[in-house]
Amino acid sequence: MKKFLVLVLVLSLVLTLVGAASAQGKHFEGIRIRFFPGGSEGDPFASVVYRGAKAAEEDFGCTVEYVFSQWQPDRMVAQFKDAIAAKPDGIAIMGHPGDDALDPLIDEAVAAGIIVTSQNTALPIAEGKYKDRGFGYVGQELYASGLALGQKAIEKFGLKEGDRAMVWGLLSQETRGLRTKGVIDAFEEAKLVVDYIEISPEVNADAPLGTPIVSGYLSSHPDCKIIVTDHGGLTATLETYLKGAGKGPDDVIGIGFDLTAATVEAIRNGFCDLILDQQPYLQGYLPILQICLTKKYGFSGLHIDTGSGFIDADNVEAVAKLAEEGIR
Known part of the structure; x- marks a missing residue:
């Protein structure tokens, strides 16, 4: 119930911000982000993550560069190094390489004033260390x-x-x-x-x-x-x-x-x-929001469990249309 309430509060905030943006212009214009969707362009899962992140970019007015990694941890590490060198305001990373591989780079990024957060795979050590600086997690447990x-x-x-x-x-x-x-x-x-x-x-x-x-x-x-x-x-x-x-x-x-x-x-x-x-669309949308909220307002990291439940032949039609649209 606690996790559900957190998600409801976050989504309520999203609706408020989007509503404000429609009346006053984009709410987070000028914020630059590097985002990792995980797989390859067109990958069944990564493409849904990408659509979620792209929707957030369009809703909030931030500028996002997308880095596809073919689900390869070594490539994610190398691309994270490149992302730090580009000095964006924030980087949303997939946690597949693990804390041991990524934590020194996260330390470097945070020291340079870059907000870092993760999606799909948690980085518990980094999250514990930098939660107060916007390091959150969006994904399933x-x-x-x-x-x-x-x-x-x-x-x-x-x-x-x-x-x-x-x-x-x-x-x-x-x-x-x-x-x-x-x-x-x-x-x-x-x-x-x-x-x-x-x-x-x-x-x-x-x-x-x-x-x-x-x-x-x-x-x-x-x-x-x-x-x-x-x-x-x-x-x-x-x-x-x-x-x-x-x-x-x-x-x-x-x-x-x-x-x-x-x-x-x-x-x-x-x-x-x-x-x-595990609702991958949210794993795209919410990390973008996390970085924007931290950059503009100093909010700490949010830990959001997107695991929604089981789907089989009995209930698939309830979400089939959204899946075919690349949202669920």
Whole structure:
């Protein structure tokens, strides 16, 4: 309830500012921001994050430069260095590289008077250190989200001890991997047999390249009951993966994260059976607002959980149109 009230208050403030802007001109003109949407241009998840940030830019009148990273942590670090050198008023970063890799650069940016905040993957050490200077977080609580999806799948699909699950995730990434760990912990607690596969950098950047991986796995593990894709782009590609492996909509349970137009279609067609939606549009819109509020008014960082709940065939049509518009 507390998290819900925080989000309601933030959105109320947004409406007030947008209303004022319509009457008096743009509210945060002159503020310059570098923003990291995460993936590639056109990536199913990153494109929704981008639309949210772009809407905030248009609503508030700030100037935003967008930096796409193909979900590669090393590239994010290098691009963050470049962003600091450009001396914008604020930088909104994806936290995938983790505190160890990013904290020295965050220290450098803050010392130079640049506001830094994060989205999608939290940076708890930096947030604790610089919250009073506008360092916030907009995204889901990663471990809790993974655990919740795993537990929901066990309940919904009647999974039992000895059932085989493939979990395709990002355990190698310090903080981002917590969501994968949450899924695995839920499955192992229920004594499922878990086969873990790390998402390679190539598949991370271009999800359809993973089709042979799924085909090969299912060929050698015909008893697999469920596949979990801990990545919005991979979840959006579940139908392609399963069809490529010669599977029909009822042969393997497919679950994952994030709502996109492609995922809506996969749910309709029976190839994706359950997702946890983390509302990536908000992960674009609200970090822009955070930086603007801190720059103009000195507000401290806001920690906002955007994890909204589960979507399956029973409720997908309620949000399908917005997903197809790239908003949900």
